[in-house]
Amino acid sequence: MRAAARAERPDQAVTPRAIGFEGVTIEFGTPGQAVFRAVEGADLSVAAGEFVAIVGPTGCGKSTLLNAAAGLLTPAAGQVRIFGAPLPGLNRDAGYLFQLEALMPWKTALENVAIGLEIAGTPKRAARDQARDWLRRVGLAPFADRYPHMLSGGQRKRVAMAQVLIRDPKIMLMDEPFGPLDAQTRLIMGDLLLRLWQENRKAVLFVTHDLEEAISLADRVVIMSAGPAARIIGDFPINLARPRDVSEIKLMPEFQALHRDIWHMLKSEVLKAYPDLTMGEIS
Numbered sequence: 001m002r003a004a005a006r007a008e009r010p011d012q013a014v015t016p017r018a019i020g021f022e023g024v025t026i027e028f029g030t031p032g033q034a035v036f037r038a039v040e041g042a043d044l045s046v047a048a049g050e051f052v053a054i055v056g057p058t059g060c061g062k063s064t065l066l067n068a069a070a071g072l073l074t075p076a077a078g079q080v081r082i083f084g085a086p087l088p089g090l091n092r093d094a095g096y097l098f099q100l101e102a103l104m105p106w107k108t109a110l111e112n113v114a115i116g117l118e119i120a121g122t123p124k125r126a127a128r129d130q131a132r133d134w135l136r137r138v139g140l141a142p143f144a145d146r147y148p149h150m151l152s153g154g155q156r157k158r159v160a161m162a163q164v165l166i167r168d169p170k171i172m173l174m175d176e177p178f179g180p181l182d183a184q185t186r187l188i189m190g191d192l193l194l195r196l197w198q199e200n201r202k203a204v205l206f207v208t209h210d211l212e213e214a215i216s217l218a219d220r221v222v223i224m225s226a227g228p229a230a231r232i233i234g235d236f237p238i239n240l241a242r243p244r245d246v247s248e249i250k251l252m253p254e255f256q257a258l259h260r261d262i263w264h265m266l267k268s269e270v271l272k273a274y275p276d277l278t279m280g281e282i283s
């Protein structure tokens with residue numbers, strides 16, 4: 001699977017590859033300080049229409065990889081390809097749901113959802129009509145005129161999801177999009193995301209620290225090692241039938257077997273982030 005061999009071939013031939021990380025190394029440095037290597041030699045492909053989840057210990061480089069796929073960071077070595085072509089700068093095919101909330105507090109839910117289309121040149125009226133429709137699809141039709149501070153955390157996340165999906169990106173980059181939400185709301189958000197994704201499958205690269213969430217949602221779960229110089233150390237296909245019910249799927253024996261196998265690998269990496277704990281304390 002080395003990058004060089006793959007790069008010779010036209011990517012769209014059989015299964016179009018939406019995102020290809022080829023030996024990607026990412027370093028951070030400031031003048032006068034030692035260079036910090038966050039990610040080393042990452043090889044990872046996401047096919048068109050595929051849902052891939054990345055899990056790994058805190059600080060290992062998950063957001064860094066997403067930033068590279070978005071074109072916000074340039075690799076020190078290796079390259080990122082988008083639909084076969086090297087990424088020259090910002091990834092215009094990607095919608096990015098950030099780890100931190102990015103709604104504009106001075107705009108209503110409707111305005112927040114419509115703004116991306118308006119900036120891209122869609123007439124205001126048409127943009128707002130589409131935004132209204134997207135708010136309906138995420139279950140927020142009655143909340144169109146509320147400002148972000150008048151919405152719950154889960155509602156704000158749904159606005160953010162609509163804000164990205166309305167642009168109809170070919171690739172979705174999602175960084176712990178449900179991170180701060182309570183467990184029940186996460187399940188509801190997961191179900192909503194899968195429902196919307198099933199309608200019009202995008203390539204999704206989804207970062208989460210929650211292994212159950214990763215298995216429930218994804219076609220593949222990829223494990224990163226603890227940093228620095230984090231690597232991709234595992235890649236597990238999730239062959240659970242779709243459509244899936246995120247709140248029920250955990251009860252399936254197949255789910256539990258996958259969870260056991262993947263957690264076995266992930267646990268030792270997670271523990272490296274907590275060197276004072278023994279294995280028996282996290283099982």
Ligand SMILES: Nc1ncnc2c1ncn2[C@@H]1O[C@H](COP(=O)(O)OP(=O)(O)OP(=O)(O)O)[C@@H](O)[C@H]1O
Nearest residue numbers: 028036038057058059060061062063064065209227
């Ligand atoms: N701009 C930067 N300058 C210097 N170091 C950085 C920068 N951005 C990230 N890092 C470092 O790179 C490593 C990876 O960070 P990253 O944010 O990708 O981790 P993460 O896996 O997303 O963590 P979390 O699960 O906590 O969100 C960390 O050690 C972080 O401190």
Ligand SMILES: [Mg+2]
Nearest residue numbers: 062063099175
């Ligand atoms: Mg992160």
